[in-house]
Amino acid sequence: MSSTRSKTSKRSSRGDRTRERLLNAAVELLEEGGYAAASVAAITERGGVAAGALYRHFPSKAELFVEVFRTMAESKLGHLREASAVPGTAVDKLDAIVREFTSSSLSQPRLAWALGYEPVDPLVDAERLAYRQTYRERLAELLRRGIEAGELPEQDAELTAASLIGAISEALVGPLSPVRGERVSTEKTIVAISVFCRRAVGA
Amino acid sequence: MSSTRSKTSKRSSRGDRTRERLLNAAVELLEEGGYAAASVAAITERGGVAAGALYRHFPSKAELFVEVFRTMAESKLGHLREASAVPGTAVDKLDAIVREFTSSSLSQPRLAWALGYEPVDPLVDAERLAYRQTYRERLAELLRRGIEAGELPEQDAELTAASLIGAISEALVGPLSPVRGERVSTEKTIVAISVFCRRAVGA
DNA sequence: CAGCATAGTGAATCCGAATTCACATAGTCG
DNA sequence: CGACTATGTGAATTCGGATTCACTATGCTG
Incomplete structure (x- = not known):
């Protein structure tokens, strides 16, 4: 494909930079108006190229979004990993993760919504499912570690994990949804969710 | 509109029956292949009429689905109400509801998926959100009643409620999703979810 | 500079639905 | 029966985007 990137790394070629700009444009549009706002026309316009150019860099619009989602998810995953590096018991780590997840979602509501829930495209949905x-x-x-350590009661770890994710997600939907209701204090929300999760795992 | 239904109730007119058949066809198709399978063509074919006929009964496909969703949600709501009529403490009622919700979803996976999660249409999504x-x-x-009664610890009831719904939903997604992984025992799943929820509310 | 590949252009095309509409047909009422 | 309304037909139209493509521009390499 891109024989030009053979420079091992160095300064990126024109094409590579356009590619980047398109990806960024997609993210921005997602933040601003969700998937609906992210048409090929809009993306390429913001990227400063004509519509057709997109197809020099991605086989399809869907594939572009797969890459967007993959990148963002990977980054979020990184943050969670960092968060869980906090010293302490498994429960402490868990709590750190929950808080990190919650607060980052609350700080970029629309993006979090788009990444986690908004219907996008079968291809992308699959990606999303995988990351979930x-x-x-x-x-x-x-x-499991917490259970082994005796910090947590015996339980189906997979199911609990799924439930926790669902719980956090749903608790955030109100605040995240473009159709926002009453705005509640971010800090309060984080604490409430954190407490719920602790109880839910049996800490 | 339908001056014919003026017979107060009695036997339904031809039109009314077609209308019913279309609604049923839509539900069936939803069960079988999700929203993707429920095109106007498919619905009307199964309903035994031509495509155009749909528009004699509904202003649009979306409106038809709004009605489908409303009906099903109303029915589910009814079941939950029944379930919560079980005698006992608030926690008992809660548990009954959780079990009812879980088991009914598991017995009609595809339908539950379509009703609860599958991306459908903005109009329908709004309906779904409302029922949620x-x-x-x-x-x-x-x-709240449980808290007042001292059966449950002090907490933000709204947030806990949302979290519970999210937890159950997500725990079911695996089993519900068309992309089923390993099949787990239904009964086990119900129990596990029930236990999780009890813990989560602080019972 | 010639030559070749990579990038970019943007109007035309395609595509898969939903929706419309001019024309039947069935039902009802006086 | 005759007229008038409710229903049904299904091919043609619409529609909103993604995608293509013949052509042009850019930039590197020898």
Whole structure:
């Protein structure tokens, strides 16, 4: 494909930079108006190229979004990993993760909504599902450690993990949804969710 | 509109029956292949009429689905109400509701998926959101009673309610999703979810 | 500079639905 | 029966985007 990137790394070629700009444009549009706002026309316009150019860099619009989602999810995953590096018991780590997840979602509502819930495209949905699964596995692993350590009661770690993710998501939907109702204090929300999760795992 | 239904009730007119058949066809198709399978063509074919006929009964496909969703949600709401009529403490009622919700979803996976999660149409999504809100309020009300009665610890009932719904939903997604993984025992799943919820509310 | 590949252009095309509409047909009422 | 309304027909139209493509521009390499 791009024989030009053979420079191992160095300064990126024109094409590579356009590619980047398109990806960024997609993210921005997602933040601003969700998937509906992110048409090929809009993306390419913001990227400063004509519509057709997109197809020099991605086989389809869907594939572009797969990449967007993959990137963002990977980054979020990184943050969660960092958060869980906090010293302490498994429960402490769990709590750190929950808080990180909650607060980052609250600070970029529309994006979080788009990443986690908004109907996009079958291809992208699959990607999303896959990452959700990854989150779940991470959590489950942590839970298992907590159980072994006797910090948590015996339970189906996978199911609990899934439930936790669902609980956090749903609790956030109100605040996240473009159709926002009454705005509640962010800090209060985080604490409430954190408490709920602690109780839910049996801490 | 239908001056014919002036017979107060009696036997339904031809039109009314076609209307019913279309609604049923839509539900069936939803069960079988999700929203994707429920095109106007498919619905009308199954209903035994030509495509255009649909528009004699509904202003648009979306409106038809709004009605489908409303009906099903109303029915589910009814079942939950029945379930919560079980004698006992607020926690008992809560548990009954959780079990009812879980088991009914598991027995009609595809339909539950379509009703609860599958991206459909903005108009329908709004309807769905509204009912979710209703579920949430019901649950919250119950929780509040439990808190007052001292059966449950002090907490934000609304948030807990939302979290519970999210937890159940997500825990079911695996089993519900068309992309089913390993099949787990229905009974086990119900129990596990029930236990999780009890813990989560602080029972 | 010639030559070739990579990038970019943007109007035309495609595509898969929903929706419309001019024309039947069935039902009802006086 | 005759007229008038409710229903049904289904091919043609619409529609909103994604995608293509013949052509042009850019930039590197020898």
